[in-house]
Amino acid sequence: MSQSRPRILEAHEIAANLRTTFTDKPLKKDKQYHFSWPTLWKHIGDSLAVAYASDKWKDDGQFELYKHLAESPNRVLCIPHFLYTYRQPRRPIEVVGPTVSLASVPMPKHFALLGYFEEADLRLYTDGTNERPDFGAGKDDGVVQVRVRHGYVGASKILWSRQGKRADQPFLVVFTESGGPVMLIVGAELDIEKDGIVG
Numbered sequence: 001m002s003q004s005r006p007r008i009l010e011a012h013e014i015a016a017n018l019r020t021t022f023t024d025k026p027l028k029k030d031k032q033y034h035f036s037w038p039t040l041w042k043h044i045g046d047s048l049a050v051a052y053a054s055d056k057w058k059d060d061g062q063f064e065l066y067k068h069l070a071e072s073p074n075r076v077l078c079i080p081h082f083l084y085t086y087r088q089p090r091r092p093i094e095v096v097g098p099t100v101s102l103a104s105v106p107m108p109k110h111f112a113l114l115g116y117f118e119e120a121d122l123r124l125y126t127d128g129t130n131e132r133p134d135f136g137a138g139k140d141d142g143v144v145q146v147r148v149r150h151g152y153v154g155a156s157k158i159l160w161s162r163q164g165k166r167a168d169q170p171f172l173v174v175f176t177e178s179g180g181p182v183m184l185i186v187g188a189e190l191d192i193e194k195d196g197i198v199g
Contacts, residue, residue, distance in 0.1 A: 009109060012110045023055075044077070044096075044122070045123050046123045052116060056115070066115075074190055080099070096133045106159040111173060115153055117174050121145055123142050148174055157169060170186075
């Protein structure tokens, strides 16, 4: 599998528009994070819900907890060896799913900060192989709650239009300031609107 890096492209206007739409407030400042997009990710299943604290409809600094329930299939990708149990923090959970490379994928240099990440409810693949993963037979099989200490949730778009006719694809990113991106959530209907995260 190729180890070349993602293509990092200018996306300040996209990020600013997402932030302005999401908060219904003008953008006040930019903040720089000093990390890059990892190349290799593991597609581990679907995102069922994302909870986050935001001041989008409040005065700045007054945070309220929101939870977006997935309204359509939203795939979740994590950096390799990311998930572990609370009781065994040094032993990653073995997960089923293909390794996905972002090599040459047109990733944005900029993204909109949406809020503090609270948790994600995921349905992990539990059957099949890495190449052909499947969900368990029961509707609760593989359902886990994921938390990230000192995590944030942001949004931007994969800039497909800059290398072809495909439309840009909105996504969510969970990251920490010290560790960078750890989780991506993508879906055909996922987007950021004035009402919040939709799709």
